[in-house]
Amino acid sequence: MEITLEVNGVPHTVVVDPRISLLDLLRERLELTGSKKGCDHGQCGACTVLIDGRRALSCLALAVAQEGSEITTVEGLAGDGQLHPLQAAFLEHDALQCGYCTPGQLCSAVGMLAERGPSAVTEELTGEPELTAAEIRERMSGNLCRCGAYPNIVTAIAAVAR
Amino acid sequence: MIRIEGRDKVTGRATYAAEYPVKRLAYCYPVQAEIAHGRVAGIDTTTALAMPGVLTVLSCMEPPELSPEADPELALFQRREVAYRGQFVAAVVADSYDNARAAAGAVRVAYEPASHDVRLRADHPGLYKPEKVNPDLPTDTEKGQVAAGLAAAEVTVEATYTTPATHNNPMEPHATVALWSGAGDLTLFDASQGVTYARNIVAQALGLRPERVRVVSRHVGGGFGSKGTPRPNAVLAALAARAAGRPVKVALTRHQMYDVTGYRTPTIQRIRLGADAEGRITALEHEVAEQSSTLVEFAEQTASPTRIMYATPSLRTAHRLVRLDVATPSWMRAPGECPGMFALESAMDELAVAAGLDPVELRVRNDPDAEPASGLPFSSRNLVACLREGARRFGWQDRDPAPGARRDGRRLVGTGVASSTYPARRLPSQASASIENGGYVVRIAAADIGTGARTALTRIAATALDVDPDLVRIELGDSDLPHASLAGGSMGTASWGTAVTLACQDLLRDGKHGFADTTEILRTLPNLARHAFGAQFAEVRVDADTGEVRISRMLGVFAAGHIVDATLARSQFIGGMIMGIGMALMEQTVTDLEFGGFTNRDLAQYHVPVNADIERIDAVWLDEEDDELNPMGAKGIGEIGIVGTAAAVANAVYHATGRRIRDLPITPAKLLL
């Protein structure tokens, strides 16, 4: 089937097998390997991209269902030679080790910072909670990091959120 | 220092094994055994071969040519016997991943099943004494008379501790892209912790001379031991590419990783401890039962830390192994030390309780002058300083030892301590250094699996050359570079750093080019006990109603020689501690007794810590000078962080609840019943 979607601002029209995930389309067809495959079942967050501005798991998204979607991957976060503030903060605070979860962490953090409303650890459901360390930890729990960079990831995100 | 490859990693430009752009790439997907033991009776590939995009099928019915020297776990499709559930029995090569995977599902395998035995137990009749335990240690040690020491003791502890199978679960699944040249040379883009070693092992399996194989791993998405040895994906990619006549990618699924990329053996450990009225240990015995496969003897050195930790006149350690119808266990972060220290350090806590002594004081009182089992002097040992410094920073002095006495609402609060240790070893490596385009280029087939090896080696080279680190460029992760040891056993920085330092010194002498090979130097080292030590403190909150355990505070204090880079070291120590929290509270792979293999083969069912699990955590270190190590004065730091964590948590859970959990992980289920 033929679909048209926009990736990092570039329109792509591709003929896809209905079985191919958005993640495999990015990695195997469009040579955008920044989005990572860690589990292929929505259990690790390494494949997180932004679909129409919201963080989502590209491994569980069928490419064929993305007609007209605007996708942002880690390759699309930086401006011309200029790192996204979260990318710079991840470097400064050593919020990565092996780097394999990092693109997903970054896309997830970009999406998370744009989200409104409570999380599972918010005391008061109404109103807009302050983005404390505990809030960041909960909101970033969909992104596993086996190297254990979590404390530095929280520090980096908090630095940008401020 | 900011990680040298950090910018590539945050922009998505860092290329991992499965990501090399290769033309005419085909995809290979394995078919796995669905019995735990038996034989493949037949394989019907008719349907699969007729499916869209399918190029070829490999299977044990038509064994592809491999060397008889191949490691049994890598000798793919050579025999029809099945040694464990999940073993590869066939594989499909197709033009796309989805086509290969769909066709693999259509390969029909008929089995002649045999009865299987996958359960480790302490009274298993098949338990035997292996000749050695890893990496090359005596299976048993004995000094003095344990029975006499126990008889003379004022207080004794006798307990059995068990740890489950656990999986490394690096975030990057194991993957290989294989390309054959027209001349028959093989290039593998592989997820490897050591390209020189991987090259040699793959070449051996394929019956090639090592120089005809090149392994490239510029970025590796974590390994924690599971990428220390080549996995079936590497050999499968090579075989599939040879059969298909074009480049082939094998990217294992997360589920397949649970079957064929190694795991930490489950252990059953019996400890007997005796002490006099002052808490001085009179006897210490540590007996371990653990498993390996029927294919390969892998004997983990679980009791080895007990040989070096505490002074005692009588000390016995013993390992027994049973060969089951399971996949071969393998290296997982601090193999041996990690499960072994859970048992020993839990038992020390029990001894402190029994003797009415503070657990820090008990450990201080039993600090030995020389390595207890061997009698060798230590190159340096600062466990006591770590314990004292940790106690000071953690606020240990105000601790009421009574268990179950502190509450925070409905949550019980407790604190615990445990010691850590890890050997400081080196393996032979080579490195070259040269001046190119006004800068310095250092080449070594080292691996950066997230440790920051590029960054650490840059610093080491810059120090040796006495130049700004910006002028130094490190090339690593390619077996065409000067041969190097693997990233494992906390040996990377010490082994590679030695070679890099010597190569740089050689360059300074030569003026243009330098080279070093440390093989000879390592042969003539004075015989000393070289180990890093640490003390770990945990504060837990245990929900009295639900048994949920959360770690509200954790501190590690380490003495690991000279720390090459503070930022990298802190990240590594903390990362190890976080993996230790996983081990303590949630990680276990459940053996499927009926069908073989494991039942929880994904990241939804095998839990690793998430961000929300980690609250206040810190790692610090003592300045430790040790001239008996290497030019950097560094001990390894990759594994010691995990070693004491589980026991510190278990001891804190005891302090919080009065419940001694001797079977990891410490789940609500165990605290509720």
Added chain:
Amino acid sequence: MKAFGYARAADPADAVARFRPGTMYLGGGTNLVDLMRLGVAEPEALVDVSRLPLSGIEPEGDGLRVGAAVRNSDLATHPLVRERYPMLARAVLAGASGQVRNMATVAGNLLQRTRCPYFQDVSKPCNKRRPGSGCPAIAGDHANLAVLGHSPACVATHPSDLAVALVALEARVHVTGPGGTRVVPMPGLHRLPGDEPQRDTVLEPGELVTAVTLPAPPPGASLYRKVRERASFAFALVSIAAVLDVAPGGTVAGCRIALGGVAHVPWRAERAERVLRGAPAGEEAFLRAAEAELEGAEPLPRNAYKVPLARNLIVRTLLELTP
């Protein structure tokens, strides 16, 4: 994954018209794509209903109408849900991760399948997947499976958090299908396994969920609490949705209790509710109620912990809800 056809439905009627045996509706895909990749689901065709105009949340009478395609995160953060149905918001926020909640739909959440390890492994028997093949979980790895209402054929649990809250709120599920439209009450959507564990719900082939309506929130205070081995991003060992209304004299005027992680359905604790109505609100009555509910529990060797866990959770939650 087996090859399949794909079509996007224009409206619910179009979706139903496209239904054939072997067709499945695709919502957010967070469970269906996962199951297809495992080979557990092998649809011949997918009809994509994720972009149907079913994504509104609107007041309806004293209650609320939630479109079937509303994303979980939009449900949890909607002002009306946060103000009037906080327990529902809590339940949704307790589930999965931010990314999954952004994708998963309300209908998909309710219709997700069990995470029983045998159900998810097509190389092993499972009565739910292959009726009549057996249930290895009973003798095997059932540490996180059912203690209530299970059968010799199946001991699976329903994994949803949302469904537990909806059962306590007595939501109504609106469906349209080849036989017309109908409304299914909750509890009542999910069914116990009996000897037909392959059927998770009472929905007929081709029926499509279009909306969930909530009646006015029941009086009293409410809570959703989820117990799990790690602090986030894990299925419940046991969870509870509870509403408690205590009369000025201190007796229980009304209560609703539903449990997750204990049964093939989100489990409405009717026995406990009966014990509580009119009883003095307090630990003694709460314990009596919990024990009455769990009297019927039949734990397996490795999930016996769920009984004290559910008991403690009921008592603790009700105590927290007592003014």
